[in-house]
Amino acid sequence: TQLLEQSPQFLSIQEGENLTVYCNSSSVFSSLQWYRQEPGEGPVLLVTVVTGGEVKKLKRLTFQFGDARKDSSLHITAAQPGDTGLYLCAGAGRGGTSYGKLTFGQGTILTVHP
Amino acid sequence: EPEVTQTPSHQVTQMGQEVILRCVPISNHLYFYWYRQILGQKVEFLVSFYNNEISEKSEIFDDQFSVERPDGSNFTLKIRSTKLEDSAMYFCASRRDTNTGELFFGEGSRLTVL
Numbered sequence: 001t002q003l004l005e006q007s008p009q010f011l012s013i014q015e016g017e018n019l020t021v022y023c024n025s026s027s028v029f030s031s032l033q034w035y036r037q038e039p040g041e042g043p044v045l046l047v048t049v050v051t052g053g054e055v056k057k058l059k060r061l062t063f064q065f066g067d068a069r070k071d072s073s074l075h076i077t078a079a080q081p082g083d084t085g086l087y088l089c090a091g092a093g094r095g096g097t098s099y100g101k102l103t104f105g106q107g108t109i110l111t112v113h114p
Numbered sequence: 115e116p117e118v119t120q121t122p123s124h125q126v127t128q129m130g131q132e133v134i135l136r137c138v139p140i141s142n143h144l145y146f147y148w149y150r151q152i153l154g155q156k157v158e159f160l161v162s163f164y165n166n167e168i169s170e171k172s173e174i175f176d177d178q179f180s181v182e183r184p185d186g187s188n189f190t191l192k193i194r195s196t197k198l199e200d201s202a203m204y205f206c207a208s209r210r211d212t213n214t215g216e217l218f219f220g221e222g223s224r225l226t227v228l
Contacts, residue, residue, distance in 0.1 A: 033216060042118075042205045042219030043157065088157065100145050100209045100217050101170055104157040 002027040004091050006105025013079055014113050021074040021087055021108045029091030030099060032065055032072045037086045037107070046087075079112045086110075116140040120206050120220035127196055127227055135191045135223045137206030146189045147207040147217065148181065150174070157205070163189065196227045 004025045013019055023032070031050045035043035047056050049065035049072060056063045060083075062075040072089055086109050090102040119138045127133050139146050148160040162169040163181055171179075180192045189208075193200055203224050207217040 035219075040222070040224075042207075042221050043217075045216055045218070048216050090157075098162075098170065100147050100207065101159050101162055102149075102157075102217065103159070106156055 002029075002091065002093075002103045004089060004103050004105040006089055006108055008108060009106060010109050010111075012111045012113070015080055016078050017112075019076050019079055019110070021089075021110075022071070023073070023089035023091075023105050024071045025091060025103075026070065027091070027103075028069050029103075030069075030094040031092045032069075033090045033092065033102065034063055034072070034074055035088040035090060037088055039086075043088055043090075076110075079110075081112045081114050084110055084112050116218075118206055118208055118218050118220035120204075120223050122223055123221070124224040125226070127225070129198060129227055130195050133193045133196055133200075133225060135193075135204050135206075135225070137189045137191070137220055138187050139189055139206065139208030140218055141187070142210065143208035143218070144211050145169075145209045146181075146183070147209075148191045149205045149207060149219075150202040151205065151222075152199075152202040160191075160204075193225075196225070198227050201225055201227045 006023045033048045034046045037043045047063045052067045052069045054065045060077045064073050088107045089105040093101040121136045146163040151157045161171040161175045178194045203222040205222045206220045
């Protein structure tokens with residue numbers, strides 16, 4: 001069974017601060033996705049990282065995939081209140097339909113105070 | 115922008131009743147999935163569906179669950195005899211024929227079993 005440990009579970013910071021969320025596993029994933037989920041809605045894809053060591057940037061968000069494709073991080077620079085939400089990491093299996101068989105982390109609830 | 119749509123948004127049912135949750139995946143997608151999220155817990159994989167048959171299913175997806183794609187557009191999840199522990203958000207997701215595991219989720223159907 002693949003497990004993905006996400007930390008921290010809760011993060012409360014002031015506007016303008018930087019933060020990092022981590023996802024760690026003992027398993028290798030074919031890719032790793034980061035999602036954001038609003039209350040009462042489904043997860044919305046932010047980014048997919050595929051290659052070990054890959055770094056992707058989405059405005060103030062930086063996503064990194066570990067060299068061994070077992071871990072990933074999400075770094076937010078100069079957080080804003082609009083970044084408040086639930087962030088989920090999810091690792092994908094390999095082959096055919098397994099690419100969409102995602103193992104989710106527990107999620108990080110981020111609160112950015114003005 | 116194409117999206118996955120789910121109905122109903124919320125269903126309340128009595129224990130032992132049958133429930134059908136409906137999904138319309140994105141039209142050019144080939145792979146379909148159901149996930150569930152019990153309140154306060156991780157998003158969990160239930161089942162994947164491709165080429166009109168189940169590809170993979172989790173331990174959660176027992177004989178009480180079934181999926182169907184009765185026509186070219188709908189994808190349904192049926193729970194034959196609901197239990198209290200089936201109360202959860204059920205998310206439908208779909209993806210194109212890629213190997214990156216990017217899923218597009220619907221907004222979910224909240225099932226409450228009394």
